[in-house]
Amino acid sequence: MASHLDLEEQEQLDQLKAFWKRWGNLITWVITAALAAFAAWQGWTWYQRDQAAKAGAMYEEFERAFTAQDLDKAATAAGDLKSRYAGTGFAAQAGLQIAKLQMDKDKADDARQSLAWVAEKGAEASYRDLARLRLAGLQLDAKAFDDALKTLDAIKSTEFAALVADRRGDALLLQGKGDAAKAEYQKALAGLEKTQDYRRIIEAKLATLGVPTAVEPTTGAAQ
Template identity: 45%
Template sequence: MAQHFDLEEQEQLDQLKHFWNKWGTPITGALIVVLGGFAAWNGYQYWQARQSTQAAALADAVTQAVEGRQLDRVGQALVDLKGSYAGTQQAAQAGLLAAKAYADAGQWDQAKETLTWVADKGSDNGLQSLARVRLASVLIEQKQPDAALQQLSASFPAEFTAVAADRRGDALAQQDKKTQAVAEYQKAYKAFDSQTDYRRLVEFKLNALGVQVQPQTSPTEAKL
């Protein structure tokens, strides 16, 4: 009986050897690929977390520098963010904050450069759109309506439709294109909620161009 089991065990071992000789290499290769991919994914996740943490630290440095009105430190922190963490959301947010600080200080060229970077390199569509709208405002302030309209010709998410139309109206008015400006202001007026202060500003601009608007509900209110 013991000999029978020995023969049966030997036969199973021979079958296993045969199977492994035939399929061992493909199986090993597949395991290497799977395990290698798993290790790479874990490594990528770790790298992303590390990038995010370091970018957040630099973004915090920008925030502190802005609050302390130390624009030279703002610039240095931005250089580091642009150099190593340009694709992070923290970098885009810090860029928007820095650009506002530059604009508040009347440093329009620095504001324009920073907003251009966020608009071109930002990884978040919403932050990019916000940067383009603000960049258009800076360009209008610098009496560059053509460049502003170029920025505003981009595709914007729905939530930016109204403010982008208002900015286009400003640029067209600066070009003395009254009819086109009125058309854009009217788009903005219709898109803004009636309770929004911004809508009253658009109404004032229309009045200044000799256009009286009729009170009406916004698209949001019409659905209620």
């Protein structure tokens, strides 16, 4: 009996040796790759947390300067965020805010540059599209109508669709394309909820183009 068991064990051992000889290297490489990938993921997660923490501290510095309306300090802090932590949401937020402060300080060219940076390198699509929407407005102010339309064409977020149509209508109207502008304003109006106050602005634009808008009748008028 003992000899029979020894033979079975030897046979199993031989099978295991044969299996390992054939597949051992592959198994070792797979395990090594999996461990390396896990270590890399852990390291990347730590790096992201570290970057976010440092960027958050720098953003607080930016906010203090922004609240104080100190353009020089705010611009410096925003620049540091863009150069050192460009991949974080803090850099995009700072870019949007510094553009507003630059406009308030009559620095339109600087504001366009700030928004252009966010539009190209913002960490998230929503930041990039918001920057494009604001940038298009500044381009319209500068009478760069074709540039504004190209900027608007790059916006893909559906939540901005109505505002994009409204701004595109402005560009077309300023180019003397009244009919095309009407179509865009009507598209913008259709894309807004009836409870949104911004509808009144678009309705006013349509009214100046001779397009009547629906008005709720008063109780007395209805009677």
